[in-house]
Amino acid sequence: MKFPFFYAVQKLFRQKQISDVVGELDQALQQVEFKSMFTPGERIAITVGSRGIDNLSLIINTLVSRLKLIGALPFIVPAMGSHGGATPEGQLEVLESLGISPETVGAPIISDMAVVDLGKTDNGAIVYMDKNAFEADGIVVVNRIKPHTRFKAENESGLMKMIAVGLGKHKGCIEMHNYGLYPTIVKAARVALAKAPIRLGIGIVENAYDRTARIVAIANQNFESTDACLLKKAKSLMPSLPVDDIDLLVVKEMGKNISGTGMDVNILGRVTSPLLNDVDTPRIKRIVALDLTDASHGNALGMGLADIVPRRLANKINFNATYANVVSAGVLDRGKLPVVLESDKDAIEVALKSIERLDYQKARIVIIRSTLELGNLIVSEEIYRDITNLSDVCLSENRFDLAFDADGNLSNKCFLAP
Template sequence: MGFPKWRRVRQHFEGPVVEDIPARVEAELRRVLAVADAPQREPGGERGLAQPCVWPGMRVAITAGSRGIANIPLILQSVVRTLKQLGAEPFIVPAMGSHGGATAEGQREVLESLGVTEAFCEAPIRSSMDVVQIGTTPQGMPVFMDAYAAAADGVVVVGRVKLHTDFKSPIGIESGLMKMMAIGLGKHRQALEIHAYGVPGIRDHMPEVAKVVLASGKVLCGLAILENAFEQTAHIEAVEPARIPEREPELLRLSAAWMPKLPVDDADLLIVDEIGKNYSGTGMDTNIIGRIRIHGVPEPERPRIQYIFARDLSEASHGNALGIGLADLTTRRLLEKIDFQKMNEQALCSCSQQLGFVRVKPPQFQSCWPKFVDEA
């Protein structure tokens, strides 16, 4: 049979890069937290959404998610060092919903696989699946918070702002600080509450849950991270609690402008070398591949790809291959790496069962290549 001719194509993307991450993190946190005329309060006192402040001995929880964010160990280390300079006693809490098999040890392992360790970040990691209820949304949904974070004097919410892979928000709240406060800090219990409603849960209820977290007065600030098309740190910005709901949509638009995309809208075959939770919550970014495969969610109009072939699963995923259902074919190598308990736990929790479907698995790529060419 004849094979088509090949031509190498190079894409060019533009986007800024933060050159000195520790300096930027410190400058941003000091801009928001180290305010000379900030209204003081006694430890344990009510602050609500007033100007945040840090006092000597203040116990501050720092959120750490499960995504493979560029430079996240260095960013968290810089947050820890800055808070210590301000007199606080910081510690890190895993904020990742049901990830890590929905266990405390599993979530600690996820952080360690990302390079987020106590030794490097210079702060203890306090991992637990225990939560406390801190309120209720106007719609009647209970709001939970990680027990360690709830017992702290304040929380610094660290998270990447980007387009979500499951839905498009009419208010511009997708994957970012609001989601970190709602599902990340709410752990498995809150994830179950929100995902029980399917896509409307995360699209409509998640922002309301985050607002209750903000109203609790626990959040000192958010530290938003944006990346460019090369997965480099492009922007770091500290945001006051009261401004997070209005600022996050603006940051989302900026993040979307810097995202990579395929060079064509129509393709016969897309070969994905590696999928994984460190790349996207759905293993591979649905905004780039043009597939969502979630009940009730319309598929993107473009790009239009006939076949997607997923070759391997990242080690950082710890066996969670959720998103394999977006591919048409895969390999035995990938299948042997899957921890079905972890993947199924998250698939059921997030009502994304289709993303866990395993499709055709040829013994080797060469065996399916003629089929691709014939049908193209």
């Protein structure tokens, strides 16, 4: 098959970014009178989830340092529900892949799946919490706030969800999904905020380039309202693809460190959730995912959003880890194995051939590194013509052919094209 010519494109987004992360965090802590919240000798649990968050290690390290200056004894607890294969060892591996270790953050990590029962929500869901966190003198909840991939509400992915699902470990994750994330996570978080020693929240918002745009410290009584406010900010900074109509979207890499669904459904427009319908835009006929990040440790939840994958992605799948996450999340479609072909080139060719009445030379193709990285992308000639006059894109005038290596896999050189 003869592919169309391609062009490198840079899409411009709002670039608000914090230049001094430590200074911003210190200022946020000062605003909530951080030093008065803790006393010397207290054991303080700091939560860390499974997402790749910009400056995560620096933020956690700084929190540890500031707590130690007070005389407190901080430690880290994985707050990631069933991720990491729902095992203590697996969750430690996830943290390690995110750059979180005792050496990098200056505090011990206590990884355990044991939980305590905090009671029930008014709709009957049992609220669970990590036993080590609950038995600490205080808890600091740290998370990024962004739109969820399964439901829309005032509170989606953020501090409230981390309390209800992340700190709930495997049992809490299953319970929340069984009762429906919305509105159960908010109800569960309210129970936890009332019964657990949660002292402080650190809310992080990122810009469209996945760089830290805002850090906010939040006292216990303001968690719900501030979490909702930061979600509005996060939505205003969300990136998007340059066009609405696409024949084929090629995603070079998917993974749990990129999105809870491997590929962000808010970018794809595909939802595969009983709670939401697919959105009107973008309209994408075929999706090919080429690889799974090493940081996913084989968890390929979200592969069901793709139509085709190459053998190299399929060979990385840990079905036990994937299915543990899929079942607890209640989204079986997202764990279904797509059509598997031998190489990237085969996958792209078959995806195009499967589209009815398509002139391959006029195929509307977009290639991205991941749904987290939409600033630099590759588009086919037909799309290039459509976006020439847009004010929020920078276009290269040099066209090129897609390059594949000896195994038929897409070359990284394509993303370096001038």
